[in-house]
Amino acid sequence: MIGRELEGYWKTVVDTIRDGIMIVNTHGAIVSVNKAFEKITGYTRAEIIGKSCEILQCDICADSRALGEDQWCALFRYGEVEQRKCTVRRKDGTFFQALKNAAILKDADNNVIGAVGTIADISDIAEKENQIEAFRRQLHSEDHFQGIIGVSARMHQVFDMIRNAAGSNAPVIIYGESGTGKELVSRAIHNLGLRKDKPFIKVNCAALTESLLESELFGHVRGAYTGAYKDRVGRFEKANEGNIFLDEIGDLPISTQTKLLRVLEEKVIERVGSSSPIRTDVRIISATNQDLMQLVERGDYRKDFYFRINVIPIFLPPLRHRVEDIPLLAESFLKKMILKDNKTIKGISKDTVEILMNHSWPGNVRELKGAFEYAFVTCHEEVIQPQHLPETIYKPRRRPPSAAKKSSFNMQEIERRELLEILKRTGGNQSKAADILGVSRVTIWNRMKRHGIDAKRLIEVREEVNSS
Secondary structure, rough: OOOOOOOHHHHHHHHHHEEEEEOOOOOEEEEEEEEEHHHHHHHHHHOOOOOOHHHHHHHHHHHHHHOOOOOEOOOEEEEEEEEEEEEEOOOOOOOOEEEEEEEEEEEOOOOOOEEEEEEEEEEEHHHHHHHHHHHHHHHHOOOOOOOEEEEOOOHHHHHHHHHHHOOOOEEEEOOOOOOOOOHHHHHHHHHHOOOOOOOOOEHHHOOOHHHHHHHHHHHEOOOOOOOOOOOEEEEEHHHOOOEEEOOOOHHHHHHHHHHHHHHHHHEEEHHHHHOEEOOOOOOOEEEEOOOOHHHHOOOOOOOOHHHOOOOOEEEEOOHHHHHHHHHHHHHHHHHHHHHHHOOOOOOHHHHHHHHHHHHOOHHHHHHHHHHHHHHHHHHHEEEEEEHHHOOHHHHOOOOOOHOOOOOOOHHHHHHHHHHHHHHHOOOOOOHHHHHHHHHHHHHHHHHHHOOOOOOHHHEEEEOOOOOO
16 A cells, blocks of 8 residues: 555544544644544544634643743643643533643644644542542541451440551451451451451351361361371461461361360360371460350350460441441442442431431441442432432331341340459459459459449358358
8 A cells, every 4th residue: 555545534534533633834724633532531632623722721722821922832841742641622611631741743844834742531549549548538537447347335445455456466256247347357456456458367167067177277287187198287287477367266066165265275176187297376366146154054065175275355336326327328338339339329318327327237337338328329410319329228127016026136245244253263363263364454344344243242152151
């Protein structure tokens, strides 16, 4: 294809380019544009040809004119404008974010005859960048703590306990109903803790059978059981010098509790099928939605193991007990979804927020997140309205008061009963109780004060029992 033939196809080539192309003469008058330019700016060829490029009100040119310089000085002085972000005015008067490239044009004698510029509409990209920046600021705001959202007094107590736990190597147990964010708390303890640069390994104790659980935790040697074709490293070995998170620890069988008790006391493990001890240094963070003390009283849980893992208890409140956090959580979920999707949802109506705050949320934060995922799909407006929520929330079934379920257990009551049990065993001796629980004497005193436990009364009761 010779040059003349190529020139015949030039218009077609230019019109297939997605970026807007504009050619101007040395006076800034527009002499040619492509189809993309018409689509981006809203001007037709007939409307724009012969007009000054000032009609686009590009802020790059405006800055030059504000300095009293020739409108083409920047381009003609340097010969090009490369990858410059700017704002450009459309025909309808609105402005959009654009990425601009430009270069001067010369004839065969090297005389400047004009310039060519390309304009790419990056409004969507700019909007995403703004959203990401806003979300980044939100993550570092006072409403957030290590990715956990909350301004309620109860959540501030949780944040304080996380900080305290992070500064220790003692076992931590996180109590909370399903969906309250126990894994987030465990991750926060790791990220703030002494072992933050070491492994963080997670195990769901309820998801595995007894035999598989022990192999998962401690590993196995080849031939330990059918299907064990080679040695396997367990989660405790992988977590060495770091933290291991044992979720749903209330579902551990007695036999596994016994082996974990040895790990806690002797810092050694044995792979399934082997009797060779392997030393390991792992901090255990566990979580449960069960009343472990109740399991102990029924004989379904080892009391000594319970006391070893219950050194630093953290109690996560259900969502219905921190209603003031619901609007913050809802806004956070909405912003995350907007970042993933191109929907133009801008907010949540007051009526919707009121419904959210009056719902009981049996599934806690997890249920709230699911409700917003549903609403985000069903909403085709700018604001999420009550009808966009799942019907179970928007139109909940009314139940008689007697049918309302009570909380499965009271977290504070667990701590109180545990402390009473220890103090009875030690005859009210707070130092001995502190040694058993692996905490300071001041912590024991604070817990006694919080739960209204009288040490003198405990001693008197014990003496009365012994004398009788």
